[in-house]
Amino acid sequence: MYTLTLTKGVPDFSEGAVSFDEDGHLERGDTPTVMNPNDEFALKAALQTKVRNGGTSALMSMGPPGYKDILREGMESVYADELFLLSDREMAAADTWATAITVATGISNLDEQPDLVFAGFKTADGETGHTGPQTCWALDWPLVTHVISLEAYPDEGRIRAKRLVEGDIEEIETIEAPMPAVIVTDPEFEPVYRRADHRLKHRDLREETQERAENFEDHLTVWDHEELNLDPDYIGLDGSPTIVQGVDPIPKAPSEREAEEIDPAEEESMDELLEEMRPHAAATAEAGGD
Amino acid sequence: MVDIDPTEHDISELGPKVNDIEDVDELEAMLELEAESEDRVPVKTLIESRIETLTEDDGDVDEAVDVTEVSTADAANLIRNIDDPERLEELRDAEEAGEERDTVLRLIEQQLDSVLGSEDEEIEIEPPEEAHPHLDHPTADKEYVHSVEDGEYRDMWVYCETQGGELVDVSKELLGKARELMDEYNETYGVSASDASGGSEGERSDSSGGDENVVAVVIGSDIEGIAEEAIAYGADVAIYYDDPALERFRHKPYTEIYCDMARGAGHPYVREDRHEEEWRDYDEPRYVVFPATNNGRDLSALVQAELDSGLASDCSDLYIDDVVISNPAKTGGEGGKKRFERVLHMPRPDFSGFEYSTILCLDSPRREFHPQGASVIPGKFELPDPDYEREGQLIEHDLELDDDWLPVDIEEYDQLESGVDLTDHEVVVCVGRGIDRDPTRGIELGLELTDAFEDAAFGLTRGIITSSFQFDGHVESYTGEDRQIGESGQEVEPDLYIAAGVSGAIQHKVGCDESDTIVAINTDPDADIRDWSDYFVHGDLFEVLPNLIDALETGDAAEAIVDAGVPATGGETDD
Numbered sequence: 001m002y003t004l005t006l007t008k009g010v011p012d013f014s015e016g017a018v019s020f021d022e023d024g025h026l027e028r029g030d031t032p033t034v035m036n037p038n039d040e041f042a043l044k045a046a047l048q049t050k051v052r053n054g055g056t057s058a059l060m061s062m063g064p065p066g067y068k069d070i071l072r073e074g075m076e077s078v079y080a081d082e083l084f085l086l087s088d089r090e091m092a093a094a095d096t097w098a099t100a101i102t103v104a105t106g107i108s109n110l111d112e113q114p115d116l117v118f119a120g121f122k123t124a125d126g127e128t129g130h131t132g133p134q135t136c137w138a139l140d141w142p143l144v145t146h147v148i149s150l151e152a153y154p155d156e157g158r159i160r161a162k163r164l165v166e167g168d169i170e171e172i173e174t175i176e177a178p179m180p181a182v183i184v185t186d187p188e189f190e191p192v193y194r195r196a197d198h199r200l201k202h203r204d205l206r207e208e209t210q211e212r213a214e215n216f217e218d219h220l221t222v223w224d225h226e227e228l229n230l231d232p233d234y235i236g237l238d239g240s241p242t243i244v245q246g247v248d249p250i251p252k253a254p255s256e257r258e259a260e261e262i263d264p265a266e267e268e269s270m271d272e273l274l275e276e277m278r279p280h281a282a283a284t285a286e287a288g289g290d
Numbered sequence: 291m292v293d294i295d296p297t298e299h300d301i302s303e304l305g306p307k308v309n310d311i312e313d314v315d316e317l318e319a320m321l322e323l324e325a326e327s328e329d330r331v332p333v334k335t336l337i338e339s340r341i342e343t344l345t346e347d348d349g350d351v352d353e354a355v356d357v358t359e360v361s362t363a364d365a366a367n368l369i370r371n372i373d374d375p376e377r378l379e380e381l382r383d384a385e386e387a388g389e390e391r392d393t394v395l396r397l398i399e400q401q402l403d404s405v406l407g408s409e410d411e412e413i414e415i416e417p418p419e420e421a422h423p424h425l426d427h428p429t430a431d432k433e434y435v436h437s438v439e440d441g442e443y444r445d446m447w448v449y450c451e452t453q454g455g456e457l458v459d460v461s462k463e464l465l466g467k468a469r470e471l472m473d474e475y476n477e478t479y480g481v482s483a484s485d486a487s488g489g490s491e492g493e494r495s496d497s498s499g500g501d502e503n504v505v506a507v508v509i510g511s512d513i514e515g516i517a518e519e520a521i522a523y524g525a526d527v528a529i530y531y532d533d534p535a536l537e538r539f540r541h542k543p544y545t546e547i548y549c550d551m552a553r554g555a556g557h558p559y560v561r562e563d564r565h566e567e568e569w570r571d572y573d574e575p576r577y578v579v580f581p582a583t584n585n586g587r588d589l590s591a592l593v594q595a596e597l598d599s600g601l602a603s604d605c606s607d608l609y610i611d612d613v614v615i616s617n618p619a620k621t622g623g624e625g626g627k628k629r630f631e632r633v634l635h636m637p638r639p640d641f642s643g644f645e646y647s648t649i650l651c652l653d654s655p656r657r658e659f660h661p662q663g664a665s666v667i668p669g670k671f672e673l674p675d676p677d678y679e680r681e682g683q684l685i686e687h688d689l690e691l692d693d694d695w696l697p698v699d700i701e702e703y704d705q706l707e708s709g710v711d712l713t714d715h716e717v718v719v720c721v722g723r724g725i726d727r728d729p730t731r732g733i734e735l736g737l738e739l740t741d742a743f744e745d746a747a748f749g750l751t752r753g754i755i756t757s758s759f760q761f762d763g764h765v766e767s768y769t770g771e772d773r774q775i776g777e778s779g780q781e782v783e784p785d786l787y788i789a790a791g792v793s794g795a796i797q798h799k800v801g802c803d804e805s806d807t808i809v810a811i812n813t814d815p816d817a818d819i820r821d822w823s824d825y826f827v828h829g830d831l832f833e834v835l836p837n838l839i840d841a842l843e844t845g846d847a848a849e850a851i852v853d854a855g856v857p858a859t860g861g862e863t864d865d
Binding site for chain 1: 393396400418421422424425426429430431432433434435451453454456458459460538539541542545581583584585587588590591592594595596598599600601602603604613615617619620635640645646647648649650651652654656657659697698699700701702703704705706709716717741742743744745746785786788803807808809810820821822823824825826827828829833834837838841842843851
């Protein structure tokens with residue numbers, strides 16, 4: 001089995017890491033780049049495949065040269081054998097379709113065709129969830145999205161997966177598909193390692209990967225638009241159908257109620273609040289006097 | 291100076307005449323003449339109301355006078371209504387001299403651009419072989435691109451998702467919104483509107499219908515009834531494809547069928563045996579909208595990829611407007627500006643909820659990016675009332691299903707136990723990021739307080755869902771997205787809403803705003819939630835909640851007092 005996982009660097013949106021300017025705009029320059037949190041689930045699926053089905057795994061990202069560090073981080077977490085970075089000024093500021101065209105070309109440019117391509121659902125900065133499916137459309141492979149569990153049967157060249165469907169009701173579908181296929185993992189994805197030898201394999205792979213990760217640049221291939229034979233008008237900003245016209249801070253909620261201040265240290269004050277709450281108290285908690 | 295002396299005319303003659311006059315000064319002179327001699331009240335009212343109509347927009351602005359004195363949001367509304375470039379420049383100077391808010395200045399510049407417009411310059415396009423001689427031609431990307439040149443685009447298409455043989459609510463919401471948007475659209479840009487303004491670009495002289503339609507797309511098994519329902523919810527045309535193999539959503543065939551429907555007979559990528567259809571006369575839809583559900587979002591991405599266009603996902607609103615753009619990718623050169631008409635504006639909460647972005651899908655000088663596409667999160671638009679008397683056209687789409695489109699088999703499916711329902715409870719307790727000091731304890735306290743009520747539910751803010759808090763196993767099952775309250779979660783309206791450690795972002799507010807009584811518990815006296823709560827307990831939830839829980843269980847207010855150096859049972863009150 002040969003798998004490829006798509007990953008992306010995004011601004012770190014976790015509490016405390018984000019900074020804003022006076023107008024409430026996000027200061028991207030001051031916000032550190034981390035691996036897109038949802039890619040974790042794609043990496044888990046790739047790791048499960050490598051541990052259970054063997055073979056090699058690769059990671060691919062599109063972005064500035066600094067994304068090498070994201071790939072290194074990914075290498076350690078997925079025990080990747082090869083890293084690919086699509087990096088070029090012409091690719092910058094791409095929306096999902098321009099990204100999908102670039103990434104699909106990158107995948108077609110690999111020496112060996114992957115059996116499975118994994119993508120995470122939604123990046124934290126764009127949050128569209130479109131790049132995985134659109135890359136798949138360009139490749140014209142079967143697509144399985146919102147995957148929460150996966151079994152691969154390399155001998156039969158097939159996969160079986162469970163996927164989440166939402167709407168007015170929530171459903172789980174069990175699907176079967178041939179490989180190669182693109183798998184978009186859901187944040188609910190759970191890898192399964194039932195056998196002891198899976199766990200042992202884990203340990204061996206970890207040791208082996210640590211060595212590789214120290215010299216990760218030896219395993220890294222960087223492609224620009226010329227190497228991929230991509231027309232600059234069809235990638236990056238110029239190839240993007242959409243633009244962001246305006247970014248506005250989320251407006252402050254307009255004030256509509258007059259809050260009465262309650263001092264938690266004052267019995268009278270608290271009693272007033274409790275008057276509001278008591279009518280809803282559980283039966284056992286009824287005040288004796290009333 | 292006055293063409294028409296009102297005193298020489300009867301009021302019945304004056305009506306149409308006055309309404310043709312555009313010059314306010316002339317109207318005022320007429321008003322003066324009338325007042326001096328005949329002084330008829332109805333005539334004066336007629337002229338005055340015409341003056342009012344002509345000066346309405348300016349009037350609003352002049353009264354509000356100064357954008358520097360209002361909030362950014364209010365300023366945005368004011369600026370949008372100003373058409374006078376001089377007035378805009380004054381406002382810009384005032385803002386620069388005053389608060390210098392970047393957002394306000396940008397809005398003023400944008401409005402100035404759109405008022406002044408700019409000359410459409412012919413852009414010379416170098417053939418790709420000359421522009422990029424070092425690349426092979428055709429380049430690798432062309433394989434994926436199925437674009438149209440000089441395409442004709444009309445109508446708004448709404449994908450109607452079904453589940454278990456029923457139209458899902460968000461599809462109905464979208465149909466209602468599409469109806470509203472296209473009614474406005476036809477008023478602004480329709481044949482009648484463009485006739486009045488001397489015709490406008492993009493209207494085909496031989497176009498059959500004139501005004502543009504809402505087209506519902508229904509794909510599935512046994513769904514003719516759904517197509518009829520789509521008309522009741524506002525569609526003019528419902529096009530449907532019925533096949534037992536398509537009972538459940540499948541990516542490849544649904545996308546192929548949708549795109550086959552979307553392409554007109556003259557489309558360069560249309561299948562060979564496609565015949566002309568009476569109900570349409572264009573290459574591709576102008577706009578396409580989808581529900582932002584798992585399957586709807588996937589379909590939107592695939593359809594737009596196949597039609598070589600773009601889209602915004604998870605939009606929270608939609609509107610159509612003209613816009614002037616200076617982005618060089620769209621204008622074809624540095625520094626230029628270009629006016630785009632009838633653009634679908636797609637605002638969406640972005641950056642994990644910190645900002646709103648407005649996304650536009652615009653033609654580039656070298657490629658046409660139509661249809662303009664969007665997916666919309668459920669619950670953003672009102673659920674319309676169906677009108678089963680409404681007339682519309684039902685079109686069954688004719689296409690042979692290709693076996694190659696069905697590589698993915700659905701073996702089985704199970705309905706999940708319906709998630710947590712936070713609505714329909716007397717009380718809702720919600721915790722936010724204020725629990726960060728001890729997230730597990732914070733959840734425990736929230737759950738205990740919930741239990742102290744007869745009929746209560748426990749919810750969370752989006753901040754908890756997106757946080758990296760580590761919860762202990764016993765509370766972890768209470769920290770899932772199914773308990774999220776707010777714009778992208780559930781909307782609740784209990785009698786009593788208790789928000790502990792919730793800062794009060796507007797996206798959260800919309801999820802609980804309709805509650806009868808809102809109690810906030812927060813250590814920050816300036817938290818936004820203070821502005822929209824009835825009681826603001828200024829204190830630490832880790833201290834306040836245990837006391838509230840005890841007090842509710844014993845019915846004793848003294849239990850609820852947070853020890854602040856004062857003895858809890860101190861004789862502060864008489865009883």
